[in-house]
Amino acid sequence: MWPWEHAIVGYLAYSLFCHLVFRRSPTGLEAFAAVFASVLPDIIDKPLAWEYGVFQTGYALGHSIFFAVPLSIAVGVLAHWAGRGSAGVAFGLGYLLHLPSDVLDGYVREGQAHPELMLWPLETVTEHDHGQGFTDQFWLLFTRYQQDLLAGDLSTYMWIQLGLAGFVGLLWLYDGAPVLREPLYWVGHRLRGLLSGRTTRDDRTR
Template identity: 70%
Template sequence: MWPWEHAVMGYLVYSLFCHLYYRDSPRGLEAFAVVFGSILPDIIDKPLAWEFGVFETGYALGHSVFFAVPLTIVVGMFARSHGRSRAGLAFGVGYLLHLPADVTDGYARGSGELDFGIMLWPLAQGETHGHHHGFVDEFMVLFARYQRELLAGDLSTYIWIQIGMGAFTLLLWLYDGAPVLRECCLGLKRLFGRVVSWRPADQNR
């Protein structure tokens, strides 16, 4: 599953949870935390495997439940100690959704089996490619396959579901008030207001 697909899924699930449980929309920090958490396993594993050859596959430490569960607990406790429990929860939702999402994605894209080995490193590992092109080259190879699939026009039901989920999530994000973007705009507005209202001391005499 591509990073933006993980980000869409993470935000969608967390936003719906907020509306159902908190009766509220995600705040900026929570939206950032769930998106960051949802792509962090790939940020950890892909460069280490493709660029540096530390792992044989892009599903290793970051995708392992033996790393993911303790990490989300530590982040959750840290966030709670600073009065940001919801942000810690958002991070955990995004991160922990990433793992099973990759398992089901591999099955849906035609592998025909659920490869739980990608979640069990170092006790097990997913299928290895046996070569390393480098991070950028490997990304472009995989993206070219994704692009050909889209341009071919004969999209599978699974791809149509992803497109629909992405469109719905975009509308939900706008309904939520565009968190993160909203906070950035408000911060810039406050900063601009300070600059405009500032006067050198000698001009006030």
Template identity: 55%
Template sequence: MWPWEHAAVGYLAYSLFCHTYYRESPGGLDAFAVLFASVLPDLIDKPLAYQFGVFETGYALGHSIFFAVPFAIFTGVLARQLGYSRAGLAFAIGYLLHLPGDFVPHYFRGTERFHVVLWPIADQPDAGHSHGLYDFTMGYFVDYWAALTTGDPPTYLLIQTGVVAFTLLLWLYDGAPVLRECLAAVGDTIESLSR
């Protein structure tokens, strides 16, 4: 999955949970937590692999189920202790949904990639991205746009793009959390400065 798809899946799952369990939309802090956590495995592994050469591939520590589960539990417990239970839950949902997001779509396309969440006990293929993080990131956008704008884009890509579009509409329905809080803070700042 591309990073924006991870963010969409994480937000979609958390928002649906909020509407079902809490009977309300996500708040700004928990929306930020789920969005940040949903891309955090890539923020950990991709720079360490493609920019600094710590790992041979972008699927290592951050994507490992052996790190992800204890990390999500620790973050949830810490958030609860600090009085931010919903943000801790949102973080865990976003982080843990990233992992299947990296192998489930490949399974439906006929390629098995479960090993990407088994670092360090499973061998990870060398992705061959030795040109640095910037080139790797730009490759994401170029590949995505090229696949989307072909005369006949793959079905999986249309489905993933549809999920992103639906999630964007859901986010707007939810009142655009995070953006809403940022705009309110700017408005409060302007109001206090004008007094």
């Protein structure tokens, strides 16, 4: 599954969880935690495999359930200790959803499920040498996706992906554009403070 697809799934899952359980929209920190965690397995494994050759494939430590579960628990405990328990939940949900999403994606695309993607080091996927560094490989995949999109040569699966991306974009706006709204709110608050202070000084000089 593409990194941006993982980000879409991560945000969608946590936003729905937030509305169902907390009866509110995600905060900026929660949204960031969910999206960041949803792509973190690829951030860990892909460069180490494609760029540095630490792993034979891009599905290793970061994609292993034996690493993902302890990491999610540790982050959750630390977040709870820091008074940010909901952000810890967002991180765990985003990270843990990445693993089965890759398995499901393989089944949808190829008709075969590969649960071994989640079982490193007990099981590993077939060795696949990309022959390129992480950055080159990423842009190759992105360019291929972009070319298919511009040419209108889209499969049913890709149309579903685009529809899901559009829906999540609207959901993000409905949620109040978390992550973006916080700096905008801060800037607006500062501007109001400056204008208020200037108005007060002008009144005093009259």
